Amino acid sequence: MMPALDSGNTAWMLTSTALVLFMTIPGLALFYGGLVRTKNVLSVLMQCFAITSLVTVLWVAVGYSLVFTPNPSPGLNAFIGGLDKALLIGVHRGALVGTIPESVFAMFQLTFAIITPALVIGAFAERVGFGAMLLFMALWSLVVYVPVAHWIWGGGWLQQMGTLDFAGGIVVHVSAGVAGLVTALYVGRRRGYPATPMPPHSLTLSVVGAGMLWMGWFGFNAGSALMANGTAGMAVAVTQISAATGAMVWLFIEWRRHGRPSVLGIITGAVAGLATITPASGYAGPGGALVIGAVAGAICFVGATTLKRRAGYDDSLDAFGVHGVGGFVGSVLTGVFASAAAGGSETFAMGRQVAVQLLACCTTAGWSAVMTWLALKVADVSLGARVDEEQEVAGLDLTDHEERGYDY
Amino acid sequence: MKFVIAIVKPNKVDDVHNALVALGVKGMTVSEVRGYGRQRGHKEIYRGAEYQIDFVPKAKIEIAVDDAEVQRVVEAIGRSASTGKIGDGKIFVFELAEAIRIRTGETGSAAL
Numbered sequence: 125m126m127p128a129l130d131s132g133n134t135a136w137m138l139t140s141t142a143l144v145l146f147m148t149i150p151g152l153a154l155f156y157g158g159l160v161r162t163k164n165v166l167s168v169l170m171q172c173f174a175i176t177s178l179v180t181v182l183w184v185a186v187g188y189s190l191v192f193t194p195n196p197s198p199g200l201n202a203f204i205g206g207l208d209k210a211l212l213i214g215v216h217r218g219a220l221v222g223t224i225p226e227s228v229f230a231m232f233q234l235t236f237a238i239i240t241p242a243l244v245i246g247a248f249a250e251r252v253g254f255g256a257m258l259l260f261m262a263l264w265s266l267v268v269y270v271p272v273a274h275w276i277w278g279g280g281w282l283q284q285m286g287t288l289d290f291a292g293g294i295v296v297h298v299s300a301g302v303a304g305l306v307t308a309l310y311v312g313r314r315r316g317y318p319a320t321p322m323p324p325h326s327l328t329l330s331v332v333g334a335g336m337l338w339m340g341w342f343g344f345n346a347g348s349a350l351m352a353n354g355t356a357g358m359a360v361a362v363t364q365i366s367a368a369t370g371a372m373v374w375l376f377i378e379w380r381r382h383g384r385p386s387v388l389g390i391i392t393g394a395v396a397g398l399a400t401i402t403p404a405s406g407y408a409g410p411g412g413a414l415v416i417g418a419v420a421g422a423i424c425f426v427g428a429t430t431l432k433r434r435a436g437y438d439d440s441l442d443a444f445g446v447h448g449v450g451g452f453v454g455s456v457l458t459g460v461f462a463s464a465a466a467g468g469s470e471t472f473a474m475g476r477q478v479a480v481q482l483l484a485c486c487t488t489a490g491w492s493a494v495m496t497w498l499a500l501k502v503a504d505v506s507l508g509a510r511v512d513e514e515q516e517v518a519g520l521d522l523t524d525h526e527e528r529g530y531d532y
Numbered sequence: 533m534k535f536v537i538a539i540v541k542p543n544k545v546d547d548v549h550n551a552l553v554a555l556g557v558k559g560m561t562v563s564e565v566r567g568y569g570r571q572r573g574h575k576e577i578y579r580g581a582e583y584q585i586d587f588v589p590k591a592k593i594e595i596a597v598d599d600a601e602v603q604r605v606v607e608a609i610g611r612s613a614s615t616g617k618i619g620d621g622k623i624f625v626f627e628l629a630e631a632i633r634i635r636t637g638e639t640g641s642a643a644l
Binding site: 318321323324381382384386388389392428429430432433442 | 576577578579580581582583584585
């Protein structure tokens, strides 16, 4: 018997869609916006809004179909989907995916397609022009996000191999984090970095944004259950546990290291915990979440501080240090903590699963790295990616948008 | 006429203002500035990156006074702005060549 529409599931998924969109606008927008200098706050907000709008159009046009409909050729389907539902043809009021309307499913998935490129902007903040950014993001969505999402969620080869990525540790965080690193290396360091102090212009805004991200992440992880059930409930629990543990661990490491606990530290630790639990969120139990959160706080701390400073790249808002590292580590740990033997919900051979997770992470990272570089190259050659020195000094708000964030 | 510029701690502005009002001073301009003298700045850390921030927030008070009043004004500012700790600030006194009230065109002491 075909499943019928379940209004409970549908209500939850409608809510989750709103929650995850909220994570980008204005959650991530404020989190990142507060971290940059005053003269660039609008550029960050603008990038988030623009990416939201741009990706929506691309998703409706071809993105949704290429991820979630099968390619006519089974061989090609391992790699990319088909165009049956381009322009959302066939997605009518009565169409269902499981027990929820397909329209809701498509929009829920869209919010993931939106936040993934939005995460990348943190790496090249304060120095890339708007036009080039827009072109880069259009290309990136199509050549990185769409294929990877198809590989892992749309019936592609990694899903066929048994890769477990409940809510996007690999699809979202690894792909975006690695892309961030590549873009940061490509465009180079901000003028004056690292000698010149560039403190956040408004940690207050960033805290507001972080709170929105934490709350929205319930939709991100628990919504990925596509149902209002025990899996979603446990996803909420492990998300909360991991966020809180990540925050506390980062806090205490920083307290010990630098003598003071910081606001920037606690919110970053929470985000690290959230990113790292993402791939395991539908499978792990509370014990696993405690471990994953703690590991996230510690390893992402290193990723965003020591690693970044020793290697010398300017990943301005730690897209790689937090999301890339967290997503990678969390996805590999999923191979352990998703297992019933470790308090999770799945049954599998742990050794093999960890290997599959590693393979998925590495191939996604590699694909993202190469395609990101290419997409940025195209944008750079056409429109010029890095703004010139005068523009960078004046700030993107004035030079790209002729607006000021604060008029007092 | 003299022009007095006082750089004081921001939390002392109200005390200075009250002291000057008590003296009969009829107007002043206050602005938020940053600076340092002997007071060293402070350290800030963002995700492990340590920065020495030299400039400290201060308030600048500007007043035009009659020659006859300047001694009392300077003393009042000095008393009310003092905390006894490093960073209390400084007072500078300049010669004021002319003052004009824009609304009426009055000049000199009548404009103060």
